[in-house]
Amino acid sequence: MSDPILSLSGVKTDIGQYHILHGVDLEVPRGQVTMLLGRNGAGKTTTLRSIMGLWRPRTGSIRFDGAEIAGLAPPQIARRGLGFVPEDMGIFADLTVEENLILAAISGPIRRDRLDWVFSAFPALSTFWKMPAGNLSGGQKQMLAIARAMIEKRGLYLIDEPSKGLAPAIIATMARALRDLKADGASILMVEQNFSLARALGDRAAVMDDGRIVWTGGMAELAADPALQERLMGLKMEVA
Amino acid sequence: MVRLFLSGDDPQSRILAAILLIILFALAFAPFLFPGTRSLETAARICIFIVVVASYDLLLGYAGIVSFAHTMFFGMGAYGVALATRQMGTGYDALILGTLAGTVVSAVFALVIALFSLRVRAIFFAMITLAIASAVAVLVSQLSAITGGEDGMNIRIPRELGPAFRPFDEPVLGINLSGRHVNYYLVFFSCLIMFLLMLRVVNSPFGRVLQAIRENAFRAEAIGYRVVYYRAMATMLSAAMAALAGAVFAIWLRYVGPTTTLGVEIMLDILLIVVIGGMGTMYGAVVGTAVFILAQNYLKDWMGGASDATAFLPLVPDLLDPDRWLMWLGILFILSVYFFPSGIVGRLRGKT
Amino acid sequence: MTHAPEHAPKMARLSLSDRLEPWLPILLVPAIVVFGFVLIDSPGSWLTLTVSGLAMGMMIFVIASGMTLVFGLMDVINFGHGAFVSFGAFVGVSVLVVLGGMTGASSLALNLLALGMAMLAAMAVTGAMGFAFERVIVRPVYGSHLKQILVTMGGLIVAEQLIHVIWGGEEIFIGRPEMLKGSITLFGATLEKYRLIAVGLGLILFLAMRAVLRGTKLGLIVRAGVENPEMVMAMGYQIRRVFVMVFVAGSALAGLGGVMWGLYQEVITAQMGMEIMILVFIVVIIGGLGSVEGCFIGALMVGLLQNYTAFLEPKLALISNIALMVAILMWRPQGMIPVIKAK
Numbered sequence: 001m002s003d004p005i006l007s008l009s010g011v012k013t014d015i016g017q018y019h020i021l022h023g024v025d026l027e028v029p030r031g032q033v034t035m036l037l038g039r040n041g042a043g044k045t046t047t048l049r050s051i052m053g054l055w056r057p058r059t060g061s062i063r064f065d066g067a068e069i070a071g072l073a074p075p076q077i078a079r080r081g082l083g084f085v086p087e088d089m090g091i092f093a094d095l096t097v098e099e100n101l102i103l104a105a106i107s108g109p110i111r112r113d114r115l116d117w118v119f120s121a122f123p124a125l126s127t128f129w130k131m132p133a134g135n136l137s138g139g140q141k142q143m144l145a146i147a148r149a150m151i152e153k154r155g156l157y158l159i160d161e162p163s164k165g166l167a168p169a170i171i172a173t174m175a176r177a178l179r180d181l182k183a184d185g186a187s188i189l190m191v192e193q194n195f196s197l198a199r200a201l202g203d204r205a206a207v208m209d210d211g212r213i214v215w216t217g218g219m220a221e222l223a224a225d226p227a228l229q230e231r232l233m234g235l236k237m238e239v240a
Numbered sequence: 241m242v243r244l245f246l247s248g249d250d251p252q253s254r255i256l257a258a259i260l261l262i263i264l265f266a267l268a269f270a271p272f273l274f275p276g277t278r279s280l281e282t283a284a285r286i287c288i289f290i291v292v293v294a295s296y297d298l299l300l301g302y303a304g305i306v307s308f309a310h311t312m313f314f315g316m317g318a319y320g321v322a323l324a325t326r327q328m329g330t331g332y333d334a335l336i337l338g339t340l341a342g343t344v345v346s347a348v349f350a351l352v353i354a355l356f357s358l359r360v361r362a363i364f365f366a367m368i369t370l371a372i373a374s375a376v377a378v379l380v381s382q383l384s385a386i387t388g389g390e391d392g393m394n395i396r397i398p399r400e401l402g403p404a405f406r407p408f409d410e411p412v413l414g415i416n417l418s419g420r421h422v423n424y425y426l427v428f429f430s431c432l433i434m435f436l437l438m439l440r441v442v443n444s445p446f447g448r449v450l451q452a453i454r455e456n457a458f459r460a461e462a463i464g465y466r467v468v469y470y471r472a473m474a475t476m477l478s479a480a481m482a483a484l485a486g487a488v489f490a491i492w493l494r495y496v497g498p499t500t501t502l503g504v505e506i507m508l509d510i511l512l513i514v515v516i517g518g519m520g521t522m523y524g525a526v527v528g529t530a531v532f533i534l535a536q537n538y539l540k541d542w543m544g545g546a547s548d549a550t551a552f553l554p555l556v557p558d559l560l561d562p563d564r565w566l567m568w569l570g571i572l573f574i575l576s577v578y579f580f581p582s583g584i585v586g587r588l589r590g591k592t
Numbered sequence: 593m594t595h596a597p598e599h600a601p602k603m604a605r606l607s608l609s610d611r612l613e614p615w616l617p618i619l620l621v622p623a624i625v626v627f628g629f630v631l632i633d634s635p636g637s638w639l640t641l642t643v644s645g646l647a648m649g650m651m652i653f654v655i656a657s658g659m660t661l662v663f664g665l666m667d668v669i670n671f672g673h674g675a676f677v678s679f680g681a682f683v684g685v686s687v688l689v690v691l692g693g694m695t696g697a698s699s700l701a702l703n704l705l706a707l708g709m710a711m712l713a714a715m716a717v718t719g720a721m722g723f724a725f726e727r728v729i730v731r732p733v734y735g736s737h738l739k740q741i742l743v744t745m746g747g748l749i750v751a752e753q754l755i756h757v758i759w760g761g762e763e764i765f766i767g768r769p770e771m772l773k774g775s776i777t778l779f780g781a782t783l784e785k786y787r788l789i790a791v792g793l794g795l796i797l798f799l800a801m802r803a804v805l806r807g808t809k810l811g812l813i814v815r816a817g818v819e820n821p822e823m824v825m826a827m828g829y830q831i832r833r834v835f836v837m838v839f840v841a842g843s844a845l846a847g848l849g850g851v852m853w854g855l856y857q858e859v860i861t862a863q864m865g866m867e868i869m870i871l872v873f874i875v876v877i878i879g880g881l882g883s884v885e886g887c888f889i890g891a892l893m894v895g896l897l898q899n900y901t902a903f904l905e906p907k908l909a910l911i912s913n914i915a916l917m918v919a920i921l922m923w924r925p926q927g928m929i930p931v932i933k934a935k
Binding site: 054074075084090094102103106 | 809812815816823824825826828829830831
Binding site: 304356366372374375378379382515555561564566567573577581 | 733
């Protein structure tokens with residue numbers, strides 16, 4: 001890829017007195033799904049949060065669509081076209097499903113075609129349209145979280161562990177929606193612990209360990225090499 | 241020896257040590273150094289408020305809890321003495337029993353408030369104490385049958401502590417000593433003991449845990465300290481000390497009333513002194529109180545002069561009016577919180 | 593947030609008590625009214641007290657709403673909020689004095705116009721003060737409740753003193769506009785006109801606030817920000833700017849409340865804000881810090897209880913509200929309508 005949508009170089013982030021990222025170098029190609037993998041505590045979530053500006057990197061450069069965004073405030077970064085689905089989903093429980101989506105549409109009223117698309121991907125959201133999001137089940141909340149990112153076209157979607165704690169049937173719905181998003185030509189950077197989901201969706205993979213990227217390559221290459229997986233991630237991935 | 245009394249808490253600054261020594265010396269020999277009723281009143285007030293402010297510092301500076309009920313506890317001690325002497329008649333037994341009763345009641349009251357509000361959120365404490373203290377103040381001024389209402393109560397104290405008593409026939413160092421002076425030394429020594437006791441507490445392991453909680457409550461909890469327990473203990477201790485000081489104040493003044501003990505103004509004064517003197521230093525209470533009370537007595541005169549001298553200017557005389565000194569103090573207070581949170585003492589110690 | 597495994601839909605199977613629970617706080621207000629009716633033997637006095645309790649409650653709500661939202665949005669506790677109340681009252685009363693010709697006229701329209709101008713002036717001044725207060729006093733101490741309490745208390749002291757500098761004196765007595773004086777009689781009860789107006793104005797403000805919070809994007813940002821400010825930022829909204837707006841609006845409302853309160857008491861003092869803050873604190877605590885609805889319900893309860901007890905046993909008026917606070921906190925330690933906070 002000659003022109004990545006996002007590139008990080010030498011990103012170091014501290015949380016309090018702890019150094020979490022020790023210099024992350026990463027390129028996210030356009031129109032592809034990049035999976036960010038690694039064991040717990042490797043720095044995956046911190047990487048996403050650093051990109052969003054929620055934890056400001058101490059040093060390093062983050063270029064999005066050709067422009068430097070490191071050091072900008074989160075709202076400015078978001079307005080450049082990054083959609084963020086955090087690990088805890090960040091649902092506004094007191095707001096209805098509708099209100100959650102209205103807020104997510106930052107550039108104006110919700111576009112009808114986008115909404116239809118969201119409803120076709122997640123029919124449950126239309127059922128509970130006027131319901132406080134706090135009343136949704138865990139899976140429905142995750143769908144809403146992804147729907148909020150999808151409701152407008154973003155340059156890049158940052159999605160943190162969408163399958164976490166969800167039942168297989170829900171994961172399947174989610175996978176379908178994400179594949180839809182991918183078919184639409186979206187660029188996605190996604191953290192995922194569920195290797196079969198990662199393998200099914202990912203074009204490329206980047207593996208983190210101890211605050212650095214230790215391996216990048218094609219997802220298929222990683223999936224085909226159990227020894228490599230074990231070396232990079234310390235445990236055998238159960239390949240379904 | 242000195243270190244033993246100070247519980248190993250060195251002033252850590254020559255200037256601070258010198259100031260503390262001067263204050264100690266001045267208070268110890270106040271009747272001889274500054275003869276006259278007004279000076280003696282001022283000296284006694286300084287002694288008592290050093291204890292009140294130090295006990296507030298225990299809570300604010302060491303435990304990081306803001307309370308607006310400190311004068312309530314102060315008042316409980318004072319009213320304890322007043323009510324006991326009214327019930328039991330004049331005598332040392334009434335004074336002691338009243339002091340103890342006031343102290344116990346305020347400690348228990350503090351414990352209840354602490355358990356009730358600190359359990360939920362530390363910031364509730366500030367709001368709840370403000371509400372409770374004002375409710376109690378209103379109640380005290382309304383229940384005149386018990387408390388004497390707005391007028392307060394005069395307290396009859398044993399003759400040996402009153403102005404009519406003459407311990408010596410001859411003047412001592414040129415001063416005719418009276419029971420007032422005996423009373424003053426009662427105030428001085430009880431306050432000195434209480435202050436050293438608090439210095440001991442904050443330098444004990446208990447005090448260090450409090451500071452650890454103030455710095456990071458979550459971490460302290462994670463290490464295994466029961467934060468609520470420590471905070472509640474600090475609240476109780478602080479309230480008990482305030483009540484003791486209140487009792488001494490009542491015995492000294494021979495009077496107790498809502499404005500001398502329970503008023504919002506006194507509460508604000510305490511808050512201002514602690515912050516300007518230096519939170520979490522104990523010595524800040526000494527320096528702050530001495531400066532504050534001297535300023536209250538003498539700076540106001542100066543402001544009055546300055547106000548008159550600038551009478552031809554617009555607004556300036558109003559700003560310099562002696563009644564407005566609280567405004568300047570408030571500004572100083574805000575600046576202190578921003579720029580030198582450890583106050584005068586912190587400055588002298590070279591920390592900010 | 594926990595990620596529980598999928599359950600069967602839980603909305604269908606709620607017991608009666610479960611379904612009633614969200615409504616309990618709202619039901620407490622009529623409960624207090626009924627309670628008052630039982631204890632006060634004369635229905636006429638009861639109605640009079642109910643109206644003045646509601647009027648008082650509405651004014652406390654107007655004052656408290658900004659404070660609770662400011663806390664909810666940025667976790668900022670403003671002990672200086674009372675300064676806006678006092679300032680608002682002094683500005684409003686000064687305007688009414690200047691407009692003496694209009695307030696003295698026996699024309700309701702002119703009276704209301706004067707009142708409206710006084711209120712707008714008070715809101716403009718306290719709103720501007722709020723802007724400055726946020727910048728100078730509050731902004732440097734984000735994140736530390738201890739410093740916030742200290743510094744905002746300091747701000748309150750200075751503001752109170754400034755009132756003395758500007759207006760001098762201790763207290764100003766103020767008469768209500770001509771047509772708002774006196775009372776009407778309804779079912780044998782004497783109802784002061786001004787109190788009825790205060791109730792109406794408070795209700796309108798509450799409904800307007802609700803409409804803004806539920807019906808506009810700004811309102812959605814505020815509500816979402818109370819719950820999870822970080823996510824609101826990550827979506828692309830400048831929550832800081834919204835916070836400043838809420839702070840200014842809350843200060844302006846406090847100023848408005850000050851004018852209303854001053855005319856209710858017919859006397860204003862520099863300390864009035866601080867005194868009202870005691871009730872405001874009780875209200876925001878029992879309502880649930882950050883909740884506008886909780887604040888409204890709490891304010892009405894406090895206003896009613898205060899008036900009923902003042903009639904039955906004057907000495908216990910404030911104590912009764914402390915008791916109410918204790919009771920509510922035993923029942924729901926986070927207040928009647930706890931605000932869901934992320935993390």
